[in-house]
Amino acid sequence: MREFNWTCxxxxxxxxxxxxxxxxxxxxxxxxxxxxxxxxxxxxxxxxCSNSTCKNVTITLSYGTLKxxxxxxxxxxxxKILDLPIKPESRARSLPNFIPAPIAQDYLEAxxxxxxxxxxSATLSRRCLQGMIRDFCGIREKSLNLEINELKKQFxxxxxPRGVSEESFEAIEAIRKIGNxxxxxxxxxxxxxxxxxxxxxxxxxxxxNLFDDWYIERQRRQDRLARVxxxxxxxxxxxxVPPPNQE
Ligand SMILES: [Zn+2]
Numbered sequence: 001m002r003e004f005n006w007t008c009x010x011x012x013x014x015x016x017x018x019x020x021x022x023x024x025x026x027x028x029x030x031x032x033x034x035x036x037x038x039x040x041x042x043x044x045x046x047x048x049c050s051n052s053t054c055k056n057v058t059i060t061l062s063y064g065t066l067k068x069x070x071x072x073x074x075x076x077x078x079x080k081i082l083d084l085p086i087k088p089e090s091r092a093r094s095l096p097n098f099i100p101a102p103i104a105q106d107y108l109e110a111x112x113x114x115x116x117x118x119x120x121s122a123t124l125s126r127r128c129l130q131g132m133i134r135d136f137c138g139i140r141e142k143s144l145n146l147e148i149n150e151l152k153k154q155f156x157x158x159x160x161p162r163g164v165s166e167e168s169f170e171a172i173e174a175i176r177k178i179g180n181x182x183x184x185x186x187x188x189x190x191x192x193x194x195x196x197x198x199x200x201x202x203x204x205x206x207x208x209n210l211f212d213d214w215y216i217e218r219q220r221r222q223d224r225l226a227r228v229x230x231x232x233x234x235x236x237x238x239x240x241v242p243p244p245n246q247e
Contacts, residue, residue: 003016003017003018003019004016004017005017006047008049008051008054008056008058009058009088009091010049010054010056010058010088010094011049011051011053011054011056012093013049013051013054015049015050015051017047017050018050021047021048021049021050022045022046022047022048023045023046023047024043024044024045024076025043025044025046026041026042026043026044026066026074026075026076026077027041027042027043027044028040028041028066028075029041029042036064036065036081037065039065039066039067039075039078040063040064040065040066041063041066041075041077042061042062042063043061043062043064043066043075043076043077044059044060044061044086045059045060045061045062046058046059046060057087058087058088059085059086059087060083060084060085060086061083061084061086062077062080062082062083062084063080063081063082063084064077064078064079064080064081064082065077065078065079065081066078089112090108090111090112090114091111091114091204092107092108092111092112093208093211095107095108095211096215096216096219098215098219099211099215100131100135102131103128103131103132103135106124106125106127106128106131107124107125107128107204107207107211109124110122110124110125110128110200110203110204110207111204114197114200114201114204115197118195118196118197118199118200119192119193119194119195119200120192121200121203121204122193122195122199122200122203123192123193125200125203125204125206125207126144126203128207129144129172129203129206129207129210130144130147132207132210132214133147133148133151134147136161136163136214136215137151137154137160137161137164138161139151139154145176148172148176151164151169151172152169152173155169161214162218162221163213163214163217163218164213164214165213167213168209168210168213168214171206171209171210172206172210175202175203175206
């Protein structure tokens with residue numbers, strides 16, 4: 001196997017995957033002639049994280065046609081018919097606990113069902129977006145659309161909360177312009193909108209961007225400020241200690 005670069009979905013550490021941390025197992029199905037062909041089966045790829053504080057196992061399963069491997073008398077997947085993440089079960093990022101629990105839960109659920117039901121996923125993502133505008137920006141109106149308009153007004157007047165940047169605004173506006181999502185922003189967020197899987201993924205990326213730009217960035221600023229304050233206080237305390245007697 002050639003070594004390759006990979007990012008662990010559990011600890012986000014970038015690493016080079018070596019043979020000892022990579023496994024491919026293939027099972028051929030003995031079913032004769034099928035609609036998918038004669039030589040079919042599943043392949044399970046597993047990777048062990050080499051970060052010693054993580055060591056999580058990531059597993060992906062693929063179903064499809066198989067061909068004989070050039071290296072041994074085993075089989076390898078040829079054309080994938082189905083590709084499923086087994087562990088972790090979705091693309092969901094692990095979120096810090098300062099993101100409000102109801103928003104985090106909607107996000108996790110939206111990730112879990114994005115492939116099975118883009119409509120339901122998009123509905124949850126819109127609820128996340130509304131939850132963030134209400135919690136982080138303190139804006140509460142009758143619909144998500146009105147809330148975005150209000151945020152836009154505050155932003156243009158320089159009154160939006162810190163963290164609501166030009167970029168985060170452009171991202172919200174870009175999503176609002178997408179066909180069905182945009183058309184339904186005006187309705188209640190719980191109305192289920194017909195949407196394709198790509199649009200559901202886009203909404204999830206927007207929600208993730210806002211986690212970063214709003215909550216995580218605010219926490220970093222607060223941590224930095226706390227460090228600066230602590231170090232200034234330590235210096236002040238040291239200054240107050242009288243110098244040793246130099247008689
Ligand atoms: Zn890891």
